[in-house]
Amino acid sequence: MTFLPKPKLHHPKLASNALGFTRRDYEGSISTLCAGCGHDSISAAIIHACFELDLPPHRIAKLSGIGCSSKTPTYFLGNSHGFNSVHGRMPSVLTGANLANRELIYLGVSGDGDSASIGFGQFAHSIRRGVNMTYIVENNGVYGLTKGQFSATADKGAKNKRGVPNNDEPIDMVSMALQLGATYVGRSFSGDKTQLVPLIKGALTHKGAAFIDCISPCVAFNNHDGSTKSFDYVREHNAAVNFLDVIETRDEITADYAPGTVEIVRQHDGTYLKLRKIANDYDATDRISAMNYLQTHHARGEIVTGLLYVDPDAEDMHAALGTAMAPLNGMSDEALVPGNAALAKLNASLR
Amino acid sequence: MSQLQAVNDFVVKFANVNGSGSASANKLFAQAVLRMGVPATPRNIFPSNIQGLPTWYEVRISDKGYMGARGGTDLMVAMNPQTWDADIKSIVPGGYLFYDSTRAIPASKFRADINVIGMPLTQICNAEYTLSRERQLFKNIIYVGALAALLDMDTDAIKGLLADQFKGRDKLIQANYHALALGHSYALANLPCPIGLRLEKSDKVGDRIFFEGNAAAGLGAVYGGATVCAWYPITPSTSLAEGFTKYCERFRKDRETGEKRFAIVQAEDELASIGIVIGAAWNGARAFTATSGPGISLMQEFLGLAYFAEIPAVLFDVQRAGPSTGMPTRTQQCDLLSAAYASHGDTKHVLLFPEDPNECFTMGAEAFDLADRLQTPIFVMLDLDIGMNDRLCEPLVWDDSRKLDRGKVMTAEDLESGRVFGRYLDVDGDGIPYRTYPGTHPTKGSYFTRGTSRDRFARYTEEGAAYQDNMERLLHKFATAAKIVPGPIRRDAKEPTRLGAIYYGSTAPAMDEAVDLLTEQGIALDILRIRAFPFSEDVERFIEDHDQVFVVEQNRDAQMRTMIINELEINPKKLQRVLHYDGSPITARFISGSLAETAASLKIVPLRKAVS
Incomplete structure (x- = not known):
């Protein structure tokens, strides 16, 4: 297998965004994943979200670990720097990259093996630190590249392709993220683009650790009867709590809504999250009740999706560290090196 | 009974219990010797524990400037009953024992061939102080005062240090002066002052500074332009990250806004x-990052x-005795192989070997230029001996005209000008490609x-030829590295000799002294201090120039020797192992002893005898 470039030709009337880019400018090379893979839908949703937000592609850094999901950054944002790092270690590499230059947008792409098994610790600690990032787990419950072993998010009792049940309790990434202090938490389904695109847009504009668990069926190894991560199973058990719109200015909010049906949340960067409620009793700004809601509905066998939690006033790791506003990677020698006079003074104190 | 006689040339060892506050009093003693212009080298020998276990502080005093550990104790300050027997044993015949005589110790517990000086320290403290913490802390200062009298030291130096240490807290200064005087006057009145070991003012310290290797390396990282530090606490490297933090807070914090031009993360592992x-x-x-062997x-x-x-x-790898947890508070040079060839597949990495705090600083800064220039990991190989001890070294200097070398980075203008960018394309023929920042x-x-x-x-490929092309270029880059890393330092004997010795890192002071000891025995030795891996051509030349080359190191498996054989394809028979790895710092006596013995077994006749 080699690198497959996409043809550059496109329809002359293809729409452009405020920067003059078309959707095609946000694409990468041709996907080498299996036909029908949920991950390709997520890549398409990322392209869609970045296009609609008018993000300059080169100001996004895309990072991943190892696995099918971690291969996907090749298939979107071809003009962005990408880093396909080590299995389970994307969060630390992303954290370091973010420390070096706080002005870029950081998109971390990972899978359930990458984040819930080998990289569980790094997932947890990057969330705890409040790294300003969008962290997407493309969750299919199996190891694809090694041909179908269960991952740590596979439900107990779910069956693999050969009919053997999984005996271990699953790790719910969304519950973990909430507990660890993620300030934007969403869950979606690769088969539901209308829900997923705005969730990614909200995460990209959020300042702080934004986490999205995206259930993404594996057509090769986990889309059969008895799987709880198949297209059919997820569609049947999907329980969305809200529908999100990300809008750039307050003026765009025009319609009058019936009381209690819509919630408007202003984010740090000035964008607004408009939440149309589906579950009337769900409050996406209340972390504790979100956690309760998730547990209750999980026990009923439902997969709760939507924007599950947002703290619009979140602070990120740089705020906690007190780092300079200017990127560390662009600082001059004068700003960094104290010089010989300072050394002479130090020498004198060491005699 | 004989009484050891020496001026400005002896070893004082303090045996204490850790957590008793003795460390600062002992350091005070060492610094006072330095302030008298006499070179002193302390070594803290401590357990992996916070309170209650034995700890020693050894001060080598040497007017000749020898800074390696010497072995043997001339004056033992025995303050720890737990280690009494071993401590008594380590005193050289004719040496001195200073101990707390408050409680009677049976005569069988002493040795007949040493000079015993008892002082009722606990009794004096209990009479003077009521608070138990005061009793404990001032006991340390009292024995420093007594030592000053016994060694005929100038108490002004000690007082000056106390005044500096507690600047602005006059009450504390006076309290410490009082304890010091208490010990000093008691000793003058009751003990045989001065003993045969004496300190006299000298001028051998010059403008040198007294600094810890880890702190110096942390400072080097500040001068090297490091802005991101990520670390996980591990002995003996922790004080390196702490040093970086301290100097960043001092030098890199905006005076008005408080904004930090650095980011330090204590990671989860x-x-x-x-x-x-x-x-x-x-x-x-x-x-x-700063770490030790297990971290690597x-x-x-x-x-x-x-x-x-x-x-x-x-x-920064501050090495300690392995494998596994090994002896986490004891020194070794045992991570060379695991650093040089770290990871799976074919890999080679650049290593630097600082000898003292001064080089910890210079190499600590230079490592960042090398890393950017070579676009690869650079290991700075300290060890516990230089990392966690204060050591006399040349003052630190920085050339203000020096610019940080960011290596081959293409800017937006470069890209705009139409220059071809291939991330792994060797444009200049040195194996080093260009990169762009995201x-x-x-x-x-x-x-x-x-x-x-x-x-x-x-571009991703699994084509064998492209893979091999890249692996070959990485080798070529490594050959470039050999030309730009710090070269070895060679020092030849006054007369021609067929014997050579290779050494590196913290072995340096012991090696310098060993050369003198061997010269006295009529054995001439050329020496080469390796400062970096990959090896420069000078290493190969040095080996060619000699019939036998000793490779002196502080590990069991002769790791540097292995690397020399492996990289330079040297006949192993030509390289003699001289290995010290019990966790204590290597000594000149050990080196000269092993070399003389091996030289004899090799039937190498000292040149002087051969010609006479």
Whole structure:
């Protein structure tokens, strides 16, 4: 297998965004994943979200670990720097990259093996630190590249392709993220683009650790009867709590809504999250009740999706560290090196 | 009975219980000797424990300037009953024992061939102080006062140090002066002052400074322009990250806004530490981690990525005795192989070997230039002996005209000018490609970094030829590294000799002294101090110039020797092992003893005898 470039030709009337880019400018090379893979839908949703937000592609850094999901950054944002790092270690590499230059947008792409098994610790600690990032787990419950072993998010009792049940309790990434202090938490389904695109847009504009668990069926190894991560199973058990719109200015909010049906949340960067409620009793700004809601509905066998939690006033790791506003990677020698006079003074104190 | 006689040339060893506050009093003694112009080298020998276990503080005093550990004790300050027997045993015949005589100790517990000086320290303290903490702390100052009298020291030096230490807290200064005088006057009135060991003012210290290697390396990272530090606490490296923190707070914090021009993260483990370093360096910041052997083991997978994807990173490895937890508070040079060839697959890494705090500083700064220049991990190999001890060294200097060398980085202008950018393309013939920082240009210069194979333009490929082409270029780059890393330092004997010795890092002071000891025995020795890996041509030449070369190191398996044989294809028979690895610092007596013995067994006749 080699690198497959996409043809550059496109329809002359293809729409452009405020920067003059078309959707095609946000694409990468041709996907080498299996036909029908949920991950390709997520890549398409990322392209869609970045296009609609008018993000300059080169100001996004895309990072991943190892696995099918971690291969996907090749298939979107071809003009962005990408880093396909080590299995389970994307969060630390992303954290370091973010420390070096706080002005870029950081998109971390990972899978359930990458984040819930080998990289569980790094997932947890990057969330705890409040790294300003969008962290997407493309969750299919199996190891694809090694041909179908269960991952740590596979439900107990779910069956693999050969009919053997999984005996271990699953790790719910969304519950973990909430507990660890993620300030934007969403869950979606690769088969539901209308829900997923705005969730990614909200995460990209959020300042702080934004986490999205995206259930993404594996057509090769986990889309059969008895799987709880198949297209059919997820569609049947999907329980969305809200529908999100990300809008750039307050003026765009025009319609009058019936009381209690819509919630408007202003984010740090000035964008607004408009939440149309589906579950009337769900409050996406209340972390504790979100956690309760998730547990209750999980026990009923439902997969709760939507924007599950947002703290619009979140602070990120740089705020906690007190780092300079200017990127560390662009600082001059004068700003960094104290010089010989300072050394002479130090020498004198060491005699 | 004989009484050892020496002026400005003896070893004082303090045996204490850790957590008793003795460390600062003992350091005070060493610094007072230095203030008298007499070179003194302290070594803190401590357990992996916070309170209650034995700890020793050994001060080598040498007017000749020898700074290696010597072995043997001339004056033992025995303050720990737990280690009494071993402490008494280590005193050289004719040496002195100073102890707390408050409680009677049976005569059988002493030796007939040493001079015993008892002082009722606890009794004096209990009479003077009521608070138990005061009794404990001032007991230490009282014995320093007594030592000053016994060694005929100038108490002004001690007083000056106390005044500096407690600047602005006059009450404390006076209290310490009082305790010092208490010990001093008691000793003058009741003990045989001075003893045969004496200190006289000298001028052998000059403008040298007294500094800890870890702190110096942390300061070097500040001067090297490091902005990101990610680390996980591990003895004996912790004070390096703390040193960086301290000097960043001093030098890199905006006076008005408080904004920090640095970011320090205490990571969840060593894997995350090196991951953060690699991510930051990939994104154009200078980044480092500080760790020890177990941390290097944990970082192996990431180090292969950094080598193969060509990402700069700096690692300070403050070595301790392994394997496993080994002896975590004892020194060794035992991580050479695991650092030099870290990770799976074919890898080689650049190593630097500082000899003292001065080089910890200079190499600590230079490592960042080398990392950016070579786009690869650079290891600075300290060890506990230089890392965690204060050592006399040359003052630190910085050339203000020096610019940080960021290596081959293409800017937006370079890309705009139409220059070809291939992330793994060797344009200049030195094996080092160009890189771009993320976010540089809207349409040019982006690339995908990966640990999988790729072609010269960073495009994924599994073609054997492209893979091999890249691996060959990495070797070529390593050959370039050999030309730009700090070269070895050679010092030839006054007369021609067929014997040579290779050494590195903290072995340096013991080696310098061993050369003098061997010269006295009529054995001439040329020496070469290796300062970096890969080896420069000078290493090969040195070995060619001699019939037998001793490789002196502080590990069991002769790791440097293995690397020399492996990299330079030297006949192993030509390289004699001289290995010291019990966890204590190597001594001149050990080196000269082993060399003389081996030289004799090799039937090498000292040149002087051969010609006479």
